[in-house]
Amino acid sequence: MKVLLVAVNSKFIHSNLAVRYLKAFTKDIEYNCKVREFSINDIVDKVLQEIINEKPNLVAFSCYIWNIEYIKMLANLIKCVDENIEILYGGPEVSYDCKEFLINNPGEFLIEGEGEKTYREFIQLKLLKKDFTEVNIKGLYTKTENGVFYSGKREYMDMNELVFPYEENDKLDNKIVYYEASRGCPFNCKYCLSSTFHGVRFLNIERVKKELKYFINKKVKLVKFVDRTFNCNPKFAMEIWSFLINEETNTTFHFEISADILTKEEIKILAKAPLNRFQFEIGVQTTNNKVLKNINRYVNFEDIKEKVEELQKIKNIKQHLDLIAGLPEEDFKSFKKSFNDVYSIYPEEIQLGFLKLLKGSDMREEASKWGMVYSPYPPYEILKTNHISYEELVKLKRVEMVLDKYYNSGKFRNILKYFIIKFKTPFDFYYEMGSFLYYKGYLNRNISAADYYKVFIEFNEEVLKENSILLKEIIKFDYLKYNKKKWLPPFLDRYVDKDKEKEIKSKIKKGEICNFDKFHIEKFNINIIKYVSLGIIEKGNFYVIFDEKDRNGIVSI
Template sequence: MKILLTAINSKYIHSNLAVRYLKAFTKDLDCECTIKEFSINDRIEKIFEKIIEEKPNVVAFSCYIWNIEYVVKLSNLIKILDEKIEILYGGPEVSYDGEKFLSQNPGEYLIVEEGEETFRDFIEWKLGIGNLKINNIKGLYYKNEKEISFDGERKPMDLNKTVFPYEKDDELHNKIVYYESSRGCPFKCKYCLSSTTHGVRFMDVSRVKKELQFFIDKGVKLIKFVDRTFNCNHRFSMDIWKFLIDAKTDATFHFEISADILTDEEINLLNTAPKGRIQLEVGVQTTNNEILKNIDRNIKFEDIKEKVLRLEKNRNIKQHLDLIGGLPGETFDMFKKSFNDVYSIAPEEVQLGFLKLLKGSSMRFETEKWGMVYSPYAPYEILSTDSISYDEILKLKRTEEVVDKYYNSQKFGNILKYFMPKFESPFDFFFKLGTYFKNKGYLDRNISSADYYRIFMDFTEEILNENTEILSEIIKYDYLKFNKKKWLPTFLNRVVEKDIHKKIRTELKKENIEDVHVERFDIDILKYEICGEIVKDTKYVIFDENNEDNIKYFE
């Protein structure tokens, strides 16, 4: 028997942890389990072709909000071609209405909640091992003629019984690798599926260290922990963070945390981490304490801010702060304030997301209370509430696009610094820029990387009615820091002074400095970068071609 474990990821660089757990947990059984991963950017026809080429007896789909439409279409195609191929569903998108989903879609089986033990029982039943019957398999919906049968939910398993889902031969070099050391969450946020589970289960810390060492030895560059709140167990988080801080690696480890419960001991430890070793994702969601109460987040933004600022001091920990638009009771102006509050902390990334009323979340039961209108199609995103209109949601989305491009990329820092004093608040600037993008049609088509810089020149002339003499020097500097230096877009000024450049290079060779780029600036650009002060002065800047942080003047 051959089972094809099929994952359709949201991006090519992503990997699916769930299907790997299923394969690992059943690898001792006499069944061929094969993993095939695709992305939602692949054509459905091509995915279908690859599935059929495997000649599976059962196709098992890992179902999420981002891929469920693909899964349903593929399931229909499979059954149209070959009715004998059975289909098994699993994952969060089908776990909370399993009976309804299976009754309305092609396929024979559906696993709810955790899948490892149920999947193993399913295979053993298929292979005829022991006396196991399908009506005795907990956690499995199945079609019994035209009816849907279910023998009840399965108890959460001991995490230490799971089998490490990665192998030596796995090609992980260009992938984001996902890893979990715990399941569950101690908090009960209404919009989150974790609010439906009870308690948190942890893996043995010695096992976690051993498995993390596997990634380190394999040279994986980015490992993302999928634990819902990694630091909810102080002793556990301290132990793992210390291990990673002391490890000999250039890998980055990403954690979702609750910043307000960080202890002094944890902050002091994190401040010793090598730069780039640890990333923290902090779910702020809103800085309005009353709105936080509406979603059962019993925290205060002031507590989050205090901890985040303490971690920001050394600039060795990359922090990613999340906000959610469309929360119950939050107006457009309230969201604007939340954005400005978070921006004032200056985290490396500010992620603007929008409320999704997920299946199984308690937020779905409060739609009338808050006048919520949301899409009935995955990902079930909010369209409006009695506090924010659809038009205002669209305005936030435009703002989100330019924030993600210009702020989160961290490649336009000096340019953004130039504009901030010209607007009442950071939000006002990004909102105005997002509106400009909309009016110019830039949100509806692809534009070149050089155009993303040129837009600032046009925006300044058309919206602010100002000249761009100083701005062009700042844009040129940010452009050269992160792009090829031999070519400069025509809208930026390059003064070619062959004699001066030759003299500079001759002097640098005496110091054995050769792989550099020399550029003239008509303002003291490095002073501006440090303190934001604009001083007109001709300076020759030396860019190290091998180290973007090594930039200095030729004196």
């Protein structure tokens, strides 16, 4: 029997942990099992060909909100080509309306919830060729001529029974690799599926260290822990962080944490981390205490802010803060305040997300209570509530586009600083910029890398009605810092003084200015470094030397 475990990821760079777990948990069983990973950007017909060419007896799909429509299409096509290929579904997107899903879609089997043990028993029974309706496999739904047979819920397993899902010959280059040291969450946020079960289970800590060593030895670029709140057990978190801090590696480890519960001892340990060793994702969601209470989050934004700012002081951990629009009783004005509160911290990234009413979540059950209307199609995104209209959410989507492109990329920081102070609040700038880009048609088409800079000049002159002489110098600085130096877009001015450049190059070679091996010299008509660091405008002829090998290597003369 050949089983094909199929993952359809949201991006090529992503990897799937679930299908690897299933394969690893049955590796001692004699059957032909193969993992195939695709992405939702792949042409369906090509993926179908790949699956059929494998000649499987059974195809098992890992189902999520981002891939379920794609998988349903694939399942239909598989049955059209060969109705003898059996189909098994699993994953969070099919675990809360299992019977209905299996009735309405092609396929014979569905695993509910945590799948490793159910899948193992399923394979064993398959090999014995026994009737699934006569054997009690907890967590399994089976479609028969008489309807759908269900054996009942399965208890959660001891995590230490799991088999490490990665193998020595796995090719993980240029992939985001996922890992979990715990399952469950101590909190019960209504919009999250973790609210549907209680308690947190942990892997043995020595085992975790050993497995993390595998990623370090493989020189994986980024390992993302999928633990819902990694620091919910401070002792566990500190030991893992200390272990990773003391390792010689260039691997970055990403954790979802709750900043407000960080202890002084944890921050003291984190202060020792090498630059880029860790990055943290912190869910703020809203700074409105009433809204927080509505979603079962009992946290104070000031506590989060305090800890985030403490981490900023040690300057070694990239922080990504999340906001969610469309939460119960949060109106446009309240969300604007939440945005400005989070922006005031200046984390490396801010993600503006929109509420998803997931199957099985408490928030979905309470939708009518809050007047929530959401899309009936995955990812079940909020359309409107009693407190925020569809039109207002659309406007926030424009804010999100500007925020993600310009703030989160980190390539436009000085340009953004120039504009932010011209508005009452940061939100007002992003709102106006989003509206401008929308009405100019820039949000509906691809624009060149240079045009991403040019729109600031258009915005400055058409909306603010201001002169762009200073702005162009700031844009030129940000552009040269993050792009190739030999060419400048035609809307920026390049001043060439060959004699002065020759003099500077001579001094550099003598080691009098800097020791850059490969560099670029650019003339500015203001002291751009003084402006960037102090906000002071000093006119004149100034030269900036950019290190071609290190974008932070910049010297002004």
